[in-house]
Amino acid sequence: MKKQTLLSLLLGLSLTAFAQKTSAPEFAITQAEVEVPLRFLASDELGGRRTGSNGNLIAARYIAEHLRTYGYQPAPGLNGYFQPIGFQASTPPATASLMIGKTNYQFKEDFIIMTGDAATLNKVEVVFAGHGWIDEKTGQDDYKGKDVKGKLVVVLPGPPNESAPQAVFRAMGQKRDWAYERGAVGLIELYRLSFPWNFFTSYFGKESLGLAPKEGPKASNKMIYGWMKEKTDISDIKDLQAGKKFKANLASSGFSRRMVPSQNVVGILEGSDPELKNEYLILSAHYDHVGIGKEGGGAYSKEDSIFNGARDNAMGTVALLSAAKALAQQRPKRSIILLAVTGEELGLLGSQYYSENPLIPLKQCIFNLNTDGAGYNSTEHISIIGWSRTGTDALVEEAANRVNLKVFPEPAPEQNLFDRSDNVSFASKGVPALNYSPGLTKFDDVIAKYYHQVADQAESVDMPYFLKYCQSFANLARLIADNAQRPQWKAGDKYEKAGAELYKK
Template sequence: MQATPVSAFLIGLALTTTTLQAQTRTARPGSAPPRPYAAGTAVAGLPEFSISRAEVESQTRFLASDELQGRRTGEPGNQIAARYIAEQFRTLGLKPAGSADGQPSYMQPIGFEKVKAASSARMVLGKDTLRLGKELAVMSGGPIDVSGEVIYAGYGLTDGDDGYKRRDVKGRIVVVQGGSPDAKGPGEIFKASGSKRRLATEKGAAVLIELYSESIPWGFVNQYFSREQISLPAAGAGAASVAHLWVNNANNQYKQLKEAGQTVALSTSGRLRSPAPSANVAGIIEGTDPKLKDEYVILSAHFDHIGVGKQGGSPYQPTDSIFNGARDNAFGTVSILTAAKALMQQRPKRSVLVLALTGEEVGLLGSNYYAEHPLVPLKQTVFNLNTDGAGYNDTTIIAVIGLERTGAKAEIEAAAKAFGMSIFAEPAPEQGLFDRSDNVNFAVKGIPAPTFSPGFKAFDEAIGKYYHQAIDNPETLDFNYVLRFCQAYAHAARLIANRPTRPQWSAGDKYEAAGKALYGY
């Protein structure tokens, strides 16, 4: 499959999905027929039991098609995917949750920026010369050529004794320690780094140098920052972001940067920025219970993927440079569309916000933005059932990250059982998966938020073969399993939205305190 331009006909195709859904599909040779369900069961008459394989297959094939060019955030294929989802919501009758230009809209626009990699950077420190790609990584900021004395500000996270100590650093070169006292995983390290950059920008510093000696290997850091990235605009109305660099301080080799009176000379091309607009897509299904309809369950999945060619950051062949993202996460996006259809046909007691998120692959940015700019009050949001995954290696199970922590175990297990599957809880615990998908941005606000994933127990060869690889195409999916997964997800959403009581965090969970603060229990 060669990369081809995004064609205009796709927009028309997105607006006529009902035709696609009406088409019947022939099962792939060797594919098992859908598993039958017990006739006469109490739940068999619910709409999710009537979803067809043709529906989920046509939607998946569209979202993971070559023409959408890997759905990378800020690119045309991503925007077409968002429009497709919005028009599905319109067809189903969901209420627009957002607004654009003063009118109701399914879109929640986000003004991302595309950040080019730096082409040069050089820092002279005494007799040492540090260079881009070896000892230096440029995080942010425009071109700069500056020299002068450095000011060490501890971790650079506060104004207190371990921070700026109320010093005037306007126009100065500030040096800070990498990470934070609490940062352990990659996400926490990058989050702390962003907080330091915002504070240094607010204080008017010219340069922020971070002494990096964290757990992520420096080779990975160099590789990551040598690629184009997507980010939210720098904090502050029109404020130019400080020039921000990481210095490889393994073995504390540049500890002299912490010393008073130390001087450096620094020049860098910086990282040029340009607009890369995208949007979350959100629609509301109003609940039927007079009291419970004021509470919301969020059903979320990210619809973005990693793009084409070098954008993907993984090897590819000239004959197939498109990272289609069938498993990650066209699969999940179709799950929330399936749930939207089933829940609109027979609405649950609580209201449901169906939320397709952008920017997951570039740092969970769409869910981060939503959590800071919610379309329904967070205090009234009682649960987030996120769906995302790297792939599957067992079609008899559904993997749930956070099952034992988030208070809806019985409903999720019942939903899987209704479609002939079982639940495997907390797969691949060494991967820290709970904090690596969009659910974590809801969790940090206090909302119980597990992730409902295709069936796997470990990151084995079957997962690695497709995860973020150009081979992850619709043709490689077992659509009988995709159907049952989507149906089970929709049924779990219904059972949770109909619960008489709210799910709550397990006692002692690290997000329990945030839950208590949000809900006041």
């Protein structure tokens, strides 16, 4: 009788433990379940998952088959889990020369040409045109009163009053179009950005990918377009801005283009609440990285030239899949859009494409919880980029505390990290968003050792910490999806107006 009682007691305890485990499926994630996919996604065989590469496609298929296994449905309008995206690869010229006045600028050392057919421009007039910007709302027209036909136009970088790299990069095509429409033979932007010139040239001085124009290559692609670094000991550019006349000689061998297909991966999990299931939480992470060798932009050797991207962003991708599994085991009240995006390393292009071509109307999407990071230097924290902006702070702390992690809010605010990851593609449309990152407290040598380096391999990741990171992300996804109160932008936030416009009745 005592044996039977003891057996019954033990059986009851085990059933209670099982019930507790299944009532919170996010805690059912094991270390093996996060380590195995991390090792696969960051393996040499996937070759750094560069957008458009075979390794990128394999990673996409791997994610899609997990979503299929978990019971996620294809999004409306898709035949399967892939949202196809057309990219255009551009290869800059191998040689070029530039002289303004009597000053020679050395190719790559002082200037680069990013687009433009082969050309030889001799003694063309140079015109300074502010930012080369036109804004009908404010009445700004930097070309007003200027004749630039047949001339080389030099402008300040990006839009006026915008120094964030993504804003500068997104303005490139529009500024080139405006100069071309006014008859310019070339456009040169002055390099006055916050990061080193060699970082810029390593990115734009090699083959680059961008979203392919829907109408095909633009005519403005034929015009010479580039960037130049000013010489600090020569006043030519300052004199040009002051109105002095200059002539320029510019020669370029031209550049080449080709089409490159890639894809976002999208799955839908219907919510359990009859009313709230019509609202959606977007969970996102980018699964691409920078590739192999010269593609990666960092140092490499014959022994190791693969930029595996374990931290950036195989960790985020696995956290996304872990949350997908946990939520499918016990469906939350709201529906889930599981979105793995491509092209983040090219300028957030996959998330930009989705936000402009949403498969569920964005006004039905209450929040974007994105996960991405440069790595971690604390295994006691998760870091939140977007802290105190959407009314989700208490939920974030609860999600982290459940697995004994602390929150480090807004690391390296001077880096403007919020506008440098995929969450900004949704925030700019008005959807409240934040970026959930591994424990980054500052940019230091620990981060630099792995960020966009060949050393960023799965073997170097602290797996027990990684498990907690995935668990906490799954916790937060459920808390937001089930919470009665919808997140909203804090009053005065730069994206508050876009949110009011998106969700207006």
